[in-house]
Amino acid sequence: MESRYPKLKRLRCSVQNYDWGRSGMESRVAKLFALNSGAEADVQRPYAEFWMGTHESGPSFPLPAGCDNGGPDISRDVTLKAWISSNPDVLGDKVVAQWGCDLPFLFKVLSIAKPLSIQAHPDKELAGALHKAHPNVYKDANHKPEMALAITKFEAICGFISMEELKQVLRDVPEIVEVVGSTDVEKFIRLDEQEEEKAKSLLQSIFTKLMSASADIVALSVSQIKIRLELESQARPLTDKEQLVLRLEKQYPADVGVISAFFLNYVRLNPGEALYLGANEPHAYVSGECIECMATSDNVVRAGLTPKSKDIQTLCSMLTYKQGFPDILKGVPLNAYITRYIPPFDEFEVDHCVLPKGTSTVFSAVLGPSIFLVTNGTGTIHAGSMKQDLVAEGNVLFVPANVEIRVTSVTELQLYRAGVNDRFLESCELENGKKSQI
Structure with missing residues (x-):
């Protein structure tokens, strides 16, 4: 059944100004944040992390009507997490069954001028205990496996x-x-x-x-x-x-x-x-x-x-x-333009797409949600029968489950897609197939 909501949802995203970040426009994070939010970067401040997702420490916000191809009006105070909670169908059945009404992944860009702390992230059991004992320090009860994909050396x-x-x-x-x-x-x-x-x-x-x-x-x-x-x-x-x-x-x-x-x-x-x-x-x-x-x-x-x-x-x-x-x-090529990075974690995978000027590619529909980030260039993006939508550097889009995306470049276009690990989604399909045969 066709959703009454737009298939593509533009996002306004959050920034973190940690001390180890790069200053002003030397920071890719600062540039992306400025383009995404319309705010001017402060050249005196360090810009460390650009967050795209639902975590309360740096939430994303669906843009209001008129900025996302129509659909119901959305207050700038409504977070992506709140919108997803009201519309869990956008996650797909497999994701809701495994993780509830929330994105299982958090997507970021990091600009590092000096080393981050020597650190580790707890597993789920320890995270739950730490969050219960020190909720002001350990903000949630989840584990944090992660992957860093180099943009620069x-x-x-x-x-x-x-x-x-x-x-x-x-x-x-x-x-x-x-x-x-x-x-x-x-x-x-x-x-x-x-x-x-x-x-x-x-x-x-x-x-x-x-x-x-x-x-x-x-x-x-x-x-x-x-x-x-x-x-x-x-x-x-x-x-x-x-x-x-x-x-x-x-x-x-x-x-x-x-x-x-x-x-x-x-x-x-x-x-x-x-x-x-x-x-x-x-x-x-x-x-x-x-x-x-x-x-x-x-x-x-x-x-x-x-x-x-x-x-x-x-x-x-x-x-x-x-x-x-x-x-x-080093990634697995999906076609001439898209490379996929698949860590051994259920929650996420990342695609990197480089489209030469005047070329097109398709991101096949998947059983979970995705977030797209444009890091260079301009182009068009559209889903299904929707009209083409212009995209450019700094644009971030939420794409619901089961939606095919076509991207065409106007200039050379680079973008990244984060989504639920396809191996997990495929294993769910395989398991359901076995049950249906019993």
Whole structure:
């Protein structure tokens, strides 16, 4: 049955001005927000995150009549979440059955001038407990698996380095041993590759001692690392990780996060490459700009590289202590113009579309909702029998389930689409098919 509401809903979206964001129009987030909202960016303020979705910390708003191809008048005070709650059919039956009357994903653009905090996101069980105990700090009860898709060259530290790499670090960075003591360090260095469970236990002990050390001890250790590396740089080229540590020290002097970077993988993405992170995995984005998608949550447990409050005990107890380099996604081509990034999470996937001038492509109808963001160029977009609608950089559109979208470029056009993971939707269809045969 045809919905009485427009198939495409333009959105006015929110911005976050965190300290680590890029200033003024050097920030892609600032530019997109200005184009999306009609507001002028403040050149003195950092613009960190552009949020597209239903989370109460940065809600999106359907635009009123006349801005979205007609339909019922919508107050600017009505959030996308409230509108969806009144019209759950736009989510599709499979999404409503799994997640209720809300978008399961949150879509963002990040502009990073200096590193985010060393952090991890809790799983659902821990998120529920943290939200109940500290609702002003942990804003919701959901988990937060996430994926970062690089727009520019992008740097991050994430996940613990391999056992052999960590053994070398413990041999080469004497300041760590001075902070945590030699007992666990010597035990770790003597481990065999097959002793993974012992490695996790010892790594947890070493990392917890490091992160829990007193501020005075940490400050002295960071200072000693800086002095030693600057001296050694005169005799040998520093490694990429050592250079990163010195960069972090300049931005966060005397911070334990500077030392903890030795424990984590240093990841550099080229544009078009993506990194995904599950619950309870340590990470910090360092620099660059990216598209980010995650489960609808804003829960962050911090432990370093931040002036904000830290919860070291919770972070150190929640981590998986899995070791090894993370998987890097390069995307799967759907056609000549669209590449899909599929993380191992049910809540989301991301498509990147690049259309040369004067070309068209189709986004097939899917069983869940989507959000489209135009990041470059101009073109037209239309759904089904609707008339073509002009789109340009900064436009954000909500597309209900079961709606096919055709996009045509006027100039070269780039856009991103976030939607529910197609593998999840296909598995629901397969399961329903099996039940119908019984």
